[in-house]
Amino acid sequence: MSEPLTVPSTLAHRIEQLLPAARAGRLGHLRRGIEKEGLRVEASGHIVQTPHPEALGSKLTHPSITTDYSESLLEYITPVFCQPRAALAFLADLHAYSYRHMDSEWIWPASMPSKLSGNDSVPIADFGSSNSGVMKHVYRKGLDVRYGRIMQAIAGVHYNVSLPDEMWQALRDVEGQTETPFNDYRSTRYFGLIRNFRRHSWLLLYLFGASPAIDKSFLDGRRVPDKLEPLGDDTYVAPFATTLRMSDLGYQNKVQEQLKICFNSLSNYVNTLRNAISTPWPDYQALGVNEGGDWRQLNANILQIENEYYSDIRPKRVASQGETPSQALEARGVEYIEVRCLDLNPFDPLGVTETQMRFLDTFLMWCLLSDSPWISDEECDHLDDNRRLVVERGRDPALRLSNNGEAIGVREWGEQIVGDMQSVAELLDAAEDGTPHLDALAALAPRLQDAALTPSAQLLERMRGEGASFNDVVLSLAKEQADRLRRQTSTTLDDALLAQQAVTSHQQQRDMEAVDEPRFDDFMADYFARARESRAITPLSAGEAS
Template structure:
């Protein structure tokens, strides 16, 4: 019988283990003091949304995205994320930074301004892509916010791991295959993250104005899912009928890129009917199932840093998988920065175990079961009698979660013994406490706190936003960090100006060239 990968991993010495490389991308809406989505342009004090390395926008001009550098420990990463938040809060004027995934008060699509990136061809391409999202799905869905957790392992780990497994591939191919090994198990277990960290069980009534739904009334301005963990990841959140036909394969890099590439080059009748222009205005990049790779919504993505004007597929095929992007995390509204240390440390443990556990390829039947498990926990994860399909049997969700957490304990003990710390055992204990009833899962805590406050979704989240703002402004930034942010603002604005001045190719020609590449 072949030696288990967990046993092989135990052959590492403490000195061989360099830990995880990690970073966060955290989204959030700018909101006025009445709890309505901001109608103002991206603050100039925050620099250029096109070129700033730490502060940009996602879909909407009001939807900020804050990006940390890569770190090798959780504390440093969270300190960086907090510093970015402080700088943003200091430059929002009378506005606040919305700390929940489901949006503030909206007034239909026209109230959600599409992000602007200036007159350069790259800037216009980013704007047209967002126009395409608007004509395809509407803008409401694009006002939702989340946190993306990016994690990888250093090459020193991969070289040791490859030697222990006796693998003779190139390092590039070995890493890609191993990351997809991890992704397959992530797909099998991602429901657990929605149970533990789903934090969007309620929403403002304006989000579903005129929309058919099955939510319950919380108060006159708020709807909620009785057992929901994440409305953001459910049918009212990120979804799209065209993408349901894609069957994106997560078994290996080649099939993943091939199926994505096919989607980018396969026209969709409804999008053909819209066309790419309205008069002289470009309203979508193309009429395919996907305009670009980033349009594909998934709970996890294999990623590779792209070069300017390089497509994600091209980067993956040329240089292999560099890191994993976990995309299913709701914002934690109780945290001033949207995530917390116990959550990040648990994710590291969870993802490493996905790499070390057996991970056969996923067939069509299993793929469907995994999707069903995920959707069931998103919609009804707090229902104690909910069952999941695991190993061909129906298992209560709480029993399945307890079993999975138990499987992580030996790994947590091993990592802590190498580091002479209790980091991973504490992170695991925090999640066990949630399941054992010592605390509530985040979605239940949100509803419980709303009820005790007597406030609906908009007013409760606004109260949290103001509380976070006061705390972060009070903590402030040291002079050196403040100067660094001000320098990034200045240099990003200058870089955008230089890009705009150097562009000579008409946008239509640029787009045609981009689509041919």
């Protein structure tokens, strides 16, 4: 590896001051939760048209098993765990239980979807007749008329991370910010983490991107983009791409580009989103909203609701009854962050590994502890360019990125970052048995030296080596993984508990639907009236940049 960057004195000082408390076990552990999506497919590799399996419970009310956009797109949600292995064990039990209750269906282990038969072959999820269920369904109808359903068949992993209060208190002491209200301090520092994440998330796209190919049905008759070339009769690939999921083929929205959210402050973030859910957009107005009782979308604004904003990372706070996500942030500050740029790892049945989680934890802590000035509009554009280049050409040895105006190669810059992360890994390992964070850096660093080791390259190599299509290779992986999971013995959740949760969730949905609710029109009018209200209690302190 090349020589690492000199660790900034502020980073070195923070780590030096935190190490004694970490070694004494006074900082606690990071807290992690996983949301993992996966399409259900038939034996041929086509997306299924069957309803969400009854045995998996109500997707409206089940705490751990739901769907995302489509009736066919399973989503698993773990509780918060202090150890990555525990979160993965919970996730594995959800998969195993599902496979024992799915007849001749498989969970697609890749981010880009299986074979489709046009837009309407992606069924929109149905959440029942309660107002909240209808709202979820109409929101998804709105995504269809705005962007089409095919984009909504893409899957990924969302990784949720928070620091324990003990760690925040120690960091606040180190930085001499004890007079700053705790929630204000934590929110400000989380936004500093997010800004550094935005500066360097291209590294995660390179290391973990695993979607360099698509089935030709994904294009649904559209012109083949210049970045793609055919591989056999049914597959298109981008030879140096890392994650087409994060390209303009995936979750991208040109209307949202005007929002220019660069995460410089909580107030700016909240106000920008609130403005977006209140500002009409002419093209969306032309689509219609409620046409004679047929709801086509929730509204004709830039965003129907805040969840429609696409970003590779989000500040989050668990909302109370009647709160929008932004109102929860306003009222009580940032509670955790959600990393949203991760492809499914097609070579692992859970889509994510412990090594990957340990690397992510170290990366996020490095983003937090390093200096993070505000992002100008000009820098924001450069960051977008870097991400786009890595998405489309990340494994191209000739690729150069822009680091503060200086051209630099992916390998050189990546090795500098990983070198900087060593001291952060040592800090996190001080509270662990062994050195799992340092081990994760050592395990993944070779991918920078040899792009052939990246999952995007490995998936392409398997297709080329077997002379097989994207669909055939991924379906083969799905069936291999299903065999393993069906035989797996549960470690954290037994079938009886999950069966009872399914029964309870169905009853909860029926109870919701039995309540005498207001007309849906009135329900939505009340929702958006409340969504426009500010819930800010006191303004954040002025020094929001770290």
